[in-house]
Amino acid sequence: MNTLTEQKKVLRIENLSASTNEKKILEGLSLEVKPGEIHALMGPNGSGKSTLSYVIAGHPKYKVETGRIFFGEKELLTLSPAERSKEGIFLAFQYPMEVAGLSLSQFLFASLKARNQNLSPVEYSKELKTALAKIGKDASFASRHLNVGFSGGEKKRAEILQLLMLKPQLAILDETDSGLDVDALQVVADAINSLRSPEFSALVITHYPKMLELLKPDVVHIIANGKIVLSGSPELIKKVENEGYGWLEK
Ligand SMILES: Nc1ncnc2c1ncn2[C@@H]1O[C@H](COP(=O)(O)OP(=O)(O)O)[C@@H](O)[C@H]1O
Ligand SMILES: [Mg+2]
Structure with missing residues (x-):
């Protein structure tokens, strides 16, 4: 990686405050992710982790009060959710939606097309087969209707398949590992690790030490009361594991 690439940030959040239903949730949150890095975001329940992912994705339920979000050089907050996705941001939800009448395979094909990643049907089948193998599933899984009747684990695997x-370019995984x-x-960890490259960055929200052990994030952030209170090396994981979050209030 040259110096120029090193200085670049794939994601730069500056002083972000956001609310929903008049309730302030994020309050002055700042965070930076460089290309090729995997960051873990940990924090107590209700600290604003899911809200942050929704705000990055552009969910209309959340109102941004102050702050800016840059995705590369682009001002993310000026883009629609669809444009953000097209630009290369992927959000795996904590609670994936069920969509009857649309197979997982059809959904994936349409999603690729919407992002101008046009594959021929042959290339698509080949890529799908490889990706299915990585999540331990065969073609019959992709022919099922999106998330309908999927077990918790299958829903998460479907997210990873996507x-x-x-x-x-940037994946935000909101507790994709919960209940697995x-x-x-x-x-899940192998799939994320298989994408590791200078062109891929991830922000992984998780509570699981096991997941973090498998993922080996480059940077760990602790969020509390709507802002990042500490960022550092994976050593922070051990501190949380041993001491919980009580020390944050001191
Ligand atoms: N739609 C909403 N209406 C009111 N309060 C909300 C809504 N969504 C989230 N909250 C509140 O915002 C806080 C942060 O929620 P969330 O971002 O889901 O936290 P986390 O993912 O860290 O557990 C919580 O106190 C939650 O109750
Ligand atoms: Mg959450």
Whole structure:
């Protein structure tokens, strides 16, 4: 990586404050992610982790009061949710939606097309097969209606399948690992690790030390009361594991 690339930020959040239903949730949050880095975001329940992912994705339910978000050189807050996705931001939801009448495969094909990642049907089938193998599923999984009747673990695998197919520049994974058994955790971590490259960055929201052990994030952030209170090396994970979040109030 040359010096210029090193200085670049894929994501730069400056002094972000956001609210929903008149309730202030994010209050002066700042965060930077460089190309090729995987960042972990940890924090107590209700600290604003999901809100941050929704605000980055552009969910209309959240009102940005102050602050700016840059995605590369672009001002993210001026873009619609669809434009943000097209630019290369992928959000894996904590609670994936069920969509009857649309197969996972059709959905993936349409998503790729919407992002101008046009693959021929043959290339698409090939890529889908490879991605399915990575999540431990076969073609029948992709022919099922999106998330309908999927187990918790299958919904999370479907999110990871999307991630593998779309190869976004920035992935935000909001507790994609919650409720997964150790084998499924391994699948999720392997999939994310397989995308590691200077062109891929991720912000992974998780509570699981096991997930963090498998992912080996470059930077760990602790969020509390709507802002980042500490950023540092993965050593922070051990502190949270041993001491919880009580020390934050001191
Ligand atoms: N739609 C909403 N209406 C009112 N309060 C909300 C809404 N969404 C989130 N909150 C509140 O905002 C805070 C942060 O929520 P959230 O971002 O989901 O936290 P986390 O993901 O860190 O657990 C919580 O106190 C939550 O109750
Ligand atoms: Mg949450």
